[in-house]
Amino acid sequence: MKKFLSLTLALACCASVFAGCGGASSSAPAASSAASSGSAPAEIRVVTSYGGDDGNRVNFENAVKAYEEATGNTVVDESATSNEQWKAQVKADFQTGSEPDVLFFFTGVDANEFIKNNKVVSIEEIRKEYPEYASNMKDGMLPASPADLKQYAVPVNGYWEGMFVNKTVLKDCGLEPPTAETTWEEFMAMCKTIKEKGYTPIACSLAEVPHYWFEFCILNQGDPSKHVEVPASATDAAGQRWAAGLNQIKEMYEAGCFPANTLTATDADTFQLMADNKAAFAIDGSWKVGWFAGSDDAAGAVENLDDYTVTYVPGMGERKSTDIVAGLSMGYYITRSAWEDPSRRDAAVAFVEAMTTDEVVNTFAGGTPTALKSGMTKPENPNSMQLAAIDMVNGATGSAPAVQDSLNATARKQLFAFIKDIVTGSVKAEDAIQTALDTPLADEDK
Known part of the structure; x- marks a missing residue:
């Protein structure tokens, strides 16, 4: 299992501004x-x-x-x-x-x-x-x-994972970007308003890249210290947290938070909704800053970087919104x-x-x-998204590595393949977790 990256280490390493876009x-x-x-x-x-x-x-x-x-x-x-x-x-x-x-x-x-x-x-x-x-x-x-x-x-x-925000879409909906104080309940209310206005609340392909929401919806069921725990079964404490997290994704799907084609679309297709001002939010990793901003030798995917930002994924329960995934x-x-x-x-x-x-x-x-x-x-001329990311990381109250990296590849592939069935109700979250854990290892994982 990957060793936990302490908050002190994360802040010491992350406090500098982004250089990756140059x-x-x-x-x-x-x-x-x-x-x-x-x-x-x-x-x-x-x-x-x-x-x-x-x-x-x-x-x-x-x-x-x-x-x-x-x-x-x-x-x-x-x-x-x-x-x-x-x-x-x-x-x-x-x-x-x-x-x-x-x-x-x-x-x-x-x-x-x-x-x-x-x-x-x-x-x-x-x-x-x-x-x-x-x-x-x-x-x-x-x-x-x-x-x-x-x-x-x-x-x-290393990496951090956070929520990228389309401020243009939010402004048209009469909303402000989430902050460190935004709760999960408030975030879901925002998604409802965004959907009613005709936009897609969250750009995400559950068919191809469900793991970011998997991480944060599980983190929502505990705290950073518990996040690194891999369940031995669907019925133990970690298994119950995983089931609750997967059911939270199901609730989001049923509320219409994801694109209409989220069960079939590619990650590239759904993320393009952010650039096209058709979606408000997306979770991704620190590497995605370059996609938005481009570099000295290549243009970014968006016309005006200042129309976007990155912030915390709203939390609930024991998990503060300022508890992040990083490592x-x-x-x-x-x-x-x-x-x-x-x-x-x-x-x-x-x-x-x-x-x-x-x-x-x-x-x-x-x-x-x-x-x-x-x-x-620190680079000489940081852009607005880099500065927002610095604020996000410097304000983090806790961090944990992505727990998916502690699953063997066979179990992870099986579990993520089940997410489409979980959100549509054809498979229970608990059954999906247990099946994934019980799946015989592929040769390469032995």
């Missing part, structure tokens, strides 16, 4: 132990989640270009958007022996298969050959694998196949070092948690 420096990365070893130029395959619609895509492309210019190496970039299909493809590549040389991937149970099968190399082993590897990171913040408690991935940045969840792995090939080992190590310099990490991080010893750098 383009990465085109200057060459600092020479690393690998880059300066005198190896001949090599070609390496790299897979990341920085696909075409990721807010950091341009930053990634710039950083890769700088690495290639500095080392003479060539990167075959096979990145794609992070979703369940992408995860499955990455795992399939490992199973068939076609894994990349460097992988940017999740650090929780999703990576168990690679680690148990000795497909990736630990930081400890790498440092025996390259002592300065990840030396700019705080060792205590490098994620430990739940498979063997060793550290494998070098993180770039460190992804990092760069070097695969065993690259490590054991002298022609690619130096190039792979140099690539990870180049992608995790202080400068590059600060460019990607955007005000989210990092493991850098030096902390984070």
Whole structure:
């Protein structure tokens, strides 16, 4: 299970303003132990989640270009958007022996298969050959694998999850954006007003990306300290909280909070409702700031960024609205196949070092948690959404990592597939939870 990120840590790491919307420096990365070893130029395959619609895509492309210019190496970039299909493809590549040389991937149970099968190399082993590897990171913040408690991935940045708001839609409905004091009951009343005005209250694809609402509706049933608990059964305390959270999503569906096609539409289709001024709210992660704002090299998805903001997801019960979901969840792995090939080992190590310099990490991080010893750098001209996010994170009263990351992939996939049936009433939440927990592990999760 992913270790809990304390509020103190979250605030210390998140207090800086977002840099992820600016383009990465085109200057060459600092020479690393690998880059300066005198190896001949090599070609390496790299897979990341920085696909075409990721807010950091341009930053990634710039950083890769700088690495290639500095080392003479060539990167075959096979990145794609992070979703369940992408995860499955990455795992399939490992199973068939076609894994990349460097992988940017999740650090929780999703990576168990690679680690148990000795497909990736630990930081400890790498440092025996390259002592300065990840030396700019705080060792205590490098994620430990739940498979063997060793550290494998070098993180770039963590994440927060929050509510993005279309102020234009709210203004037409005579409403103001939710604040730290907004309760769940008040939020649902807002959604009713928005729907009556002819807008979609919440942009969300329950078919493709239900997990953000899953997180917060479960968090609404307890507090951050309880959020990390995975139920052993649908009847224990954690299972009951999960059932209540899933039923809260059902209540939202029955109230017409989601798009009419939420059970069939893609995440891209539903989120476009925000840009088209047809929806008022959406939950997503810190990486989505780049989608709204764009970068120095690419325009954002919205015409006027000041018409949007990000704030807390309203809470209920023990959970304050200012209790958020945040953590460190992804990092760069070097695969065993690259490590054991002298022609690619130096190039792979140099690539990870180049992608995790202080400068590059600060460019990607955007005000989210990092493991850098030096902390984070504030950009010169923050935009309005970056400033709103700073206020949100600095005002957080508690934080917890996404509990979905503590579920094995088989159970998670099964449970999320049930959400469409739960909201339409064909499956009870308790039955869906128990079925997911009882589902035999897929081979890759064993």
